[in-house]
Amino acid sequence: MARIGEVQAPAATRDALARGRLRASLVPDLLVEARRIVNTVIAGWHGRRKRGIGENFWQFRPYVEGDASRIDWRRSARDDHTYVRDREWEAAHTVWLWADPSPSMLYKSTGAGVSKQSRALVLTLAMAELLSRSGERIAWPDLTDPFTARNGAERIAAQLMHAGELPAKPDLSNIRRFCDIVIASDFLDPVEETMAWLDVLARHGVRAHLIEVADPAEETFPYAGRTEFTDPETGDKLTAGRAEMLADEYRLLYTARRQELAGWCKRLGWSFTVNHTDRLASDALVRLHMAMTADGGHAGIIAGDQPRPIAKGDQPGKAVA
Template identity: 30%
Template sequence: MLSPELLHGLRNLSLAARQAAEGFLNGAHASRRHGAGMEFSQYRPYQPGDDLRRLDWRLAARSDRYYLRESEVDTSLTVHLLLDASASMNHRDDNGLTKLDYARLLLAALAYLATQQGDAVGLTVLSPAGLRHLPPRADARQLPRLYHALETATAAGHFPDAATLAPLTARRQRALTVCVSDLYEETGEIQALLTRLRAVSGDVLLLHAAAHNELSFSYKGPITFRDLESNQTIQLDADQQRAAYLQQLQHWLRETAQTARRQGFDYHLLNTSQPLDGAMREFLRRRNAT
């Protein structure tokens, strides 16, 4: 798997998505199953109890054997991608990528995967200025629309308030919702949104983006931290605070994962310095179970 920085270095989201996703497509195509559908797939020998209407009588006349026409039943679904575009997603890792950069690459790869499965894919960029929403579609022009929306997304401000988010849960539409967020919130607003989406749409896959320098606290010596959303600053000695920080971080991560799973979400922690394969594997696992 290519690293996130190499994919980002391509400077072409369409190419990066295809490069990241193609390794998962071989043997992972699960959007169709054999059955009595409309699109022909293959023949198989007749077995007692099979529906005689599916016998291919012309083949039987030529071969003196009985075969059934197998077909493919389309089991595609709707995939709704959510991008947290609040300012904390501008946090930059040691590899030079921001969480937003990583989220763009990941969601583009998931959109490519879902499209290859025949799914209708939509995207909503969540920002305080309002929602940028592309309704789910399965046509050939949807991927370029999604790529453009991801490429032009910028992160700013706080996570949107409930009034801004209300249109997302106004209508019931069965879908697999995939949310990429760093889960920095003030009063549980991200959890509240996903809980409502699970109630009206069904399955939710929560991909928690965390930078490597956050997870390892790789900073050294005296340093000033600035909150990207409130602009508040704090000065500390990183070497003195590392042990306490890591202990609190692990407690927060455990609590976050437990809370998400209690709400019925599939939760997966992402290290933004690592390749995208873990998140894509989770997506395919969840998609195939839907």
Template identity: 30%
Template sequence: MLNPELLHGLRNLSLAARQAAQGFMNGAHASRRHGPGMEFSQYRPYQPGDDLRRLDWRLAARSDRYYLRESEVDTCLTVHLLLDASASMNHRDDNGLTKLDYARLLLAALAYISHQQGDSVGLTILSPAGLRHLPARADTRQLPRIYHALETAEATGHFPDAATLAPLTARRQRSLTVCVSDLYEEESEINALLTRLRAVSGDVLLLHLLANNELKFSYQGAVTFRDLESGRTMQLDADQQRPAYQQQLQQWLKETAQAARRKGFDYHQLSTGEPLDLAIREFLRRRNLSS
């Protein structure tokens, strides 16, 4: 049930999120680690250098062996989900899904997983009309809030300007930021935002979303393309332009990935034609490294 077309066909974001996360929840690390906390978890043999105050002396008296009492310590995170809702996210793939459709499914699944892990999770929808921001919470009503915001999100206009984005970086709060975007930008405004967020909040996972027909340039014959954000049009012969387009695209993707990693982002390229498992796996990996 990680197929994006099937999930989208459910027409129920809450159900789709649960289905998408189902295969990963059993293998995901719990949102706790063993350590000197308050809630008892297990015993472990004593090793030189361990804190003697944690020895179980009664057990030692009975067994003539030394064991430490391990306990569980909460390692819950704050997860901040970002959705690029500029007009380029309306681009539709051959499977009928837009980038926005795919991003909704993915972010809903990540929100569900975060909630199951005990994390505080928030969402910001980035659009030129302003930010739609749900502060991170861990209460039971947070998931319905996030699902509603995602379901009603519309992709319009250009990516927001720096003044609109300023509130996101006004406060320092340690968190894992997950951004889903097609990185369609005019002057590196998306990268500038993520650079500032990394400085004030820490880890950034950038999920670069492209449509399968963009990657393969599956168009044929004479085609008229329209820029979804500027409205400009271009006519060309797709078969004739395919080799040059694919060469330039691969070079841009390579440079984009290198630049993102130089800035300290975790960068992963996604396609709207692929299941959600790659993105979920990378999220869980980054989350566990951040714990």
């Protein structure tokens, strides 16, 4: 019978060097894909600039009674209206980007177009490209310091290609207030562990945007018959004589984990969205843009992709999950 999914070879060996080489080989193509996606959504991307204290001209707007802004008499002399000159708000703001490098992210089912790792890297590199074009400062925890550059995505891609073993969870304690962070992961760790790791961001007043990258087989559990499951993190194995008997309980636990994490994000004013690897990456990018530009600095919860039935091509059989 056909396999439901597979873990690419480096995950099976749990060899950090092999995983690093795989990532290095993927990054150039993923950077090209990220730029292609950016070009499809860039028309609606207007950055996060606004009027405020600064040196650069922002816009002219009609004067209203009580407005403390300075009237621009030269512009007002052109017609019968009175205008004020706004300057562009300038503030040091950094967006941190991170894609989960753990072995579980290498999973790719037959119903998915790409692995979870590939999708997470494409999303973060696409965000780096968009933010760089908007003049934002970007950074990658434990890899780069914050910087501003038009080729920000390319610089991060180069760092990822030459990086050795990346930490499973980077140190987030140096990320401070008024920063944003975009985190792309499958978030399959126990919810309590994920919350404990991210709690430092909440205490520092950082606004986080979580993207759960999900493989369709992980959500629908399309397994039946005798099936062997392998944990890509530890190598532990579980053999189920009739895997279909586990389906209902598994889906209940899987959904409860997601709902608990999403609810926690909503209470903190963070955004949480889901992107399935059998759907477009650009969908998640658009929703992320909406969250990051939301008024008031609180994006709330973004629904994301909805669950879908098992892909027609998936057949029950031996799997590595």
